[in-house]
Amino acid sequence: MTQTISAKTPFPFGLGFNDTLSLNWTAFGIGERTIATVDNISANPPGPTFTNKAPNAEVFPGEHGQDVAIGKAATFTMNGQGATVGIDYQITVSVTFNDGAKDAAVFLAPCRAA
Numbered sequence: 001m002t003q004t005i006s007a008k009t010p011f012p013f014g015l016g017f018n019d020t021l022s023l024n025w026t027a028f029g030i031g032e033r034t035i036a037t038v039d040n041i042s043a044n045p046p047g048p049t050f051t052n053k054a055p056n057a058e059v060f061p062g063e064h065g066q067d068v069a070i071g072k073a074a075t076f077t078m079n080g081q082g083a084t085v086g087i088d089y090q091i092t093v094s095v096t097f098n099d100g101a102k103d104a105a106v107f108l109a110p111c112r113a114a
Helices: none
Strands: 004-006 018-025 035-044 050-054 073-079 088-096 102-113
Touching: 035 073, 073 088
Parallel strands: 004 018
Antiparallel strands: 018 073, 035 050, 035 088, 050 073, 088 102
16 A cells, blocks of 8 residues: 655654655645656665656545645655664655656655664
C-alpha cells in the first residue's frame, strides 16, 4: 500500500523499509499543473535508494484524508537497506510539470530502526 508523506513532516524509516511512497505536491500550490515526470530522487548523505519514480496514476487519500488527484504527487519506492541507523537523511525529489516548469521538494527521513 502506498504511504502518503509530506515535506513538512519527517518520515522515520528503518533499514528493512521497502515500500511505495507518494509525496503530495498540492501543498506547494501547483494549481492546475500536473507532474509530467519525476526526474530524480536523491538522499544526502547517500544511503536509501529510490526506484519506480513516476507521477501518481490514481487518486489516493492524502495526509489529511483529502483526495490527491492524478498527477499531483510524486510516487516512488524507497529502500532503506543502504541507510545507517541514527542518520537523518535529506531527501530531494525533483519533478517536471506538464507546462515544462521544474521544481524540487525536500523532506527529512531519519533512519531510526534496524
